[in-house]
Amino acid sequence: MARCLESEETSQLSAVFIDIGGGTTDIAVVRNGSLEGTKMFTIGGRTFSKRLASTLNISFTEAEDIKLAYSARKLERQSEKIVREAMESDAEVWLAGVAFTLSEFTNLDILPSRLLLCGGGCHLPEIKLALETKSWAKELSFPKPPSVSILAPKQIPHVKDLTRSLVDPQDITPMALANLGLEFVGEEHLMSKILKKVIRLMQI
Ligand SMILES: Nc1ncnc2c1ncn2[C@@H]1O[C@H](COP(=O)(O)OP(=O)(O)O)[C@@H](O)[C@H]1O
Ligand SMILES: [Mg+2]
Numbered sequence: 001m002a003r004c005l006e007s008e009e010t011s012q013l014s015a016v017f018i019d020i021g022g023g024t025t026d027i028a029v030v031r032n033g034s035l036e037g038t039k040m041f042t043i044g045g046r047t048f049s050k051r052l053a054s055t056l057n058i059s060f061t062e063a064e065d066i067k068l069a070y071s072a073r074k075l076e077r078q079s080e081k082i083v084r085e086a087m088e089s090d091a092e093v094w095l096a097g098v099a100f101t102l103s104e105f106t107n108l109d110i111l112p113s114r115l116l117l118c119g120g121g122c123h124l125p126e127i128k129l130a131l132e133t134k135s136w137a138k139e140l141s142f143p144k145p146p147s148v149s150i151l152a153p154k155q156i157p158h159v160k161d162l163t164r165s166l167v168d169p170q171d172i173t174p175m176a177l178a179n180l181g182l183e184f185v186g187e188e189h190l191m192s193k194i195l196k197k198v199i200r201l202m203q204i
Helices: 045-056 060-071 077-103 125-132 169-203
Strands: 015-020 025-031 034-041 114-118 147-150
Touching: 025 077, 034 077, 045 060, 045 077, 060 077, 077 125, 114 125, 114 169, 125 147
Parallel strands: 015 114, 114 147
Antiparallel strands: 015 025, 025 034
């Protein structure tokens, strides 16, 4: 992801990437363009749905639908309030997971104060709101209060999506992998060209 973000001087990029998937949250710290480390913890989107299922005493599938309706702001006020409260309390636990995981990057004297979110889980408004609360970051080695933004597929300009179906932050990770794949394929072409040239020269 760090290598394919639009309009970034890749060698300068410093950010904490937070990918909230279904079962895990994956955190990668990138400083001056190089990957300092990755860690993950096992709270993801499904944790929020499970909590909702038990709070409302409904099935996981129903809870998942309600969660999606909630983040699309399609619930009526009273239900929205109930769901929000459940999401807020899980987001608090999730935030503690982020703080703990970041504190485990003991090899770093400072953490990049730019947080970039992706993955399906970052649709929940409580995720970004939790990261924007001030107190948690104070305990960590951020040089200034961290900024939080959600990555969008259009920030990966090298992957041209002719299907127009890549619109979500959860598409970012696979798009970044595709981008990396394209880079490798490009290198392979270059390598084989060079090799052919070398062999021709050796034959002369
Ligand atoms: N609009 C949404 N609002 C809230 N959660 C969402 C939304 N869309 C997807 N999710 C959640 O994101 C998770 C899947 O994210 P994704 O990045 O696709 O997972 P993974 O990379 O682990 O396969 C699921 O738990 C799903 O409920
Ligand atoms: Mg994902």
